[in-house]
Amino acid sequence: MKTSRIPGFYNKTVEERRELLTAMESFTEDEMDILFSKEPLPTETADKMIENVIGTFPLPLGLGLNFLINDKEYTIPMAVEEPSILASASHIAKIVREAGGFTAESSERVMIGQIQVVGCTDFAEAKETILQEKDALIDAANASYPSLMARGGGAEDLEVRVLNESSDSQYGQMLVLHVYINTCDAMGANIINTMVESLAPTVEKLTGGKVYLRILSNYPDRSLAKARCVIPPELLATNDFSGEAVRDGVIHAYEFAASDPYRAVTHNKGIMNGIDPIVIATGNDWRAVEAGAHAHASRFGKYGSMTVWSKDNKGNLVGELELPMSVGTVGGSIRVHPMAKISLKILGVETARELAQVMVTVGLAQNLGALKALATDGIQKGHMALHSRSVAIAAGATGEMIDIIAERLVNEKEIRVGKAKELVDEYTK
Ligand SMILES: CC(C)(COP(=O)([O-])OP(=O)([O-])OC[C@H]1O[C@@H](n2cnc3c(N)ncnc32)[C@H](O)[C@@H]1OP(=O)([O-])[O-])[C@@H](O)C(=O)NCCC(=O)NCCSC(=O)C[C@@](C)(O)CC(=O)[O-]
Numbered sequence: 001m002k003t004s005r006i007p008g009f010y011n012k013t014v015e016e017r018r019e020l021l022t023a024m025e026s027f028t029e030d031e032m033d034i035l036f037s038k039e040p041l042p043t044e045t046a047d048k049m050i051e052n053v054i055g056t057f058p059l060p061l062g063l064g065l066n067f068l069i070n071d072k073e074y075t076i077p078m079a080v081e082e083p084s085i086l087a088s089a090s091h092i093a094k095i096v097r098e099a100g101g102f103t104a105e106s107s108e109r110v111m112i113g114q115i116q117v118v119g120c121t122d123f124a125e126a127k128e129t130i131l132q133e134k135d136a137l138i139d140a141a142n143a144s145y146p147s148l149m150a151r152g153g154g155a156e157d158l159e160v161r162v163l164n165e166s167s168d169s170q171y172g173q174m175l176v177l178h179v180y181i182n183t184c185d186a187m188g189a190n191i192i193n194t195m196v197e198s199l200a201p202t203v204e205k206l207t208g209g210k211v212y213l214r215i216l217s218n219y220p221d222r223s224l225a226k227a228r229c230v231i232p233p234e235l236l237a238t239n240d241f242s243g244e245a246v247r248d249g250v251i252h253a254y255e256f257a258a259s260d261p262y263r264a265v266t267h268n269k270g271i272m273n274g275i276d277p278i279v280i281a282t283g284n285d286w287r288a289v290e291a292g293a294h295a296h297a298s299r300f301g302k303y304g305s306m307t308v309w310s311k312d313n314k315g316n317l318v319g320e321l322e323l324p325m326s327v328g329t330v331g332g333s334i335r336v337h338p339m340a341k342i343s344l345k346i347l348g349v350e351t352a353r354e355l356a357q358v359m360v361t362v363g364l365a366q367n368l369g370a371l372k373a374l375a376t377d378g379i380q381k382g383h384m385a386l387h388s389r390s391v392a393i394a395a396g397a398t399g400e401m402i403d404i405i406a407e408r409l410v411n412e413k414e415i416r417v418g419k420a421k422e423l424v425d426e427y428t429k
């Protein structure tokens with residue numbers, strides 16, 4: 001049976017890790033070629049993906065381990081440049097699996113397409129007319145993308161708002177239609193844009209106004225994914241801190257983020273440390289996910305914490321994260337980038353909803369990893385120890401010198417490039 005619990009994976013060489021992975025997954029020869037290739041994204045493919053291509057920009061791809069979500073094992077491909085993220089996520093996943101694992105859920109995948117109408121003579125009447133024609137408009141949207149309905153998705157609902165109704169508003173009045181569209185396993189931006197563009201002439205006719213924007217919203221608040229963990233305090237104890245002290249420190253850290261936007265931004269950056277690398281590894285649109293996540297963090301009128309940490313009546317630490325997730329397992333560049341296909345295979349997700357659940361779970365784990373470190377030893381101890389290798393490389397260390405210099409930086413508690421340069425000079429004399 002597949003397990004993501006691989007103790008000491010990080011102590012192995014890259015070759016040994018690849019052997020372990022290929023023993024776990026049944027890769028085809030083509031997939032193996034891509035996985036072991038020096039150029040997993042061929043320049044010819046890159047040249048078809050964006051404009052003005054001059055090359056590709058590789059990132060490290062690692063595996064987040066130990067994840068048990070809804071009783072299913074996940075090894076999680078994460079593409080990111082920052083050290084300690086994978087270690088931290090795996091560290092928390094190891095603790096949570098001892099507590100029974102994470103639970104996660106997601107709502108129906110309902111994305112939003114917006115249509116902006118200006119210049120109506122009577123906005124209230126225009127709104128009424130649109131609502132009377134709601135079913136016909138939904139049918140028309142579906143007729144413009146029949147394959148989506150055939151898959152069980154399609155436009156499902158329509159709402160209308162009038163913005164800037166007040167006469168003292170500094171902006172002009174406008175009607176905004178929200179078409180709610182189930183995009184199945186696609187993120188859906190292009191699908192939605194096609195559908196809302198097709199409605200524009202009818203909407204103009206019905207309202208007597210002029211349609212300007214016809215575009216998806218990157219805040220799909222009907223497409224939410226949620227993750228949760230419940231951790232007995234004893235699993236949180238460290239050499240120097242009791243489990244209760246760690247739990248209380250995490251809750252205090254959450255309350256800081258919940259009450260102060262300056263802290264919330266950093267707190268939430270730590271959450272996105274877990275989410276973005278999966279979004280990137282699976283070929284999804286990280287700008288869309290980032291934009292939606294931060295909008296959700298502001299939904300109560302003030303920017304706040306994306307996660308909630310509390311204590312239940314048994315004294316367990318309870319963590320929750322809910323975010324909108326515009327991600328897919330098909331569409332965009334997902335089936336174009338060879339590594340994205342392999343990442344999805346390693347992840348073993350069946351649907352976009354399952355992918356969203358995994359992403360929010362790793363975001364929750366990542367947040368706890370950072371808060372546990374911050375509320376105890378401080379971030380520098382674990383993070384900078386792992387960052388020391390990048391510092392050594394930046395100072396000019398190569399080959400076996402990298403680990404030797406990194407270790408000395410950690411032992412001498414001076415993890416900075418200037419110090420590393422001195423050590424490189426000493427080593428190469
Ligand atoms: C780094 C740890 C995990 C060490 O923590 P530790 O307690 O020394 O870990 P451990 O040695 O007990 O190992 C426990 C497990 O962690 C994993 N693990 C342990 N070490 C490694 C490694 N080298 N490579 C890969 N995996 C590792 C591994 O799964 C291991 O299990 P095992 O396999 O041994 O059975 C801990 O100090 C930590 O989580 N620190 C926080 C790091 C962090 O949050 N980094 C994010 C970057 S900082 C930032 O950008 C965000 C921030 C902080 O500003 C957000 C905020 O302010 O909220």
Ligand SMILES: NC(=O)C1=CN([C@@H]2O[C@H](COP(=O)(O)OP(=O)(O)OC[C@H]3O[C@@H](n4cnc5c(N)ncnc54)[C@H](OP(=O)(O)O)[C@@H]3O)[C@@H](O)[C@H]2O)C=CC1
Binds near residue numbers: 188333
């Ligand atoms: N604001 C934003 O976020 C914007 C983002 N984008 C970009 O749009 C891209 C995503 O758009 P998206 O519409 O998802 O991608 P696509 O345009 O690639 O559309 C998805 C395709 O997947 C096919 N498909 C196959 N299986 C399924 C399935 N199970 N469920 C759904 N579709 C399936 C559909 O084929 P078929 O035709 O046979 O139905 C459809 O053509 C991203 O690259 C994003 O960066 C673009 C504009 C704006």
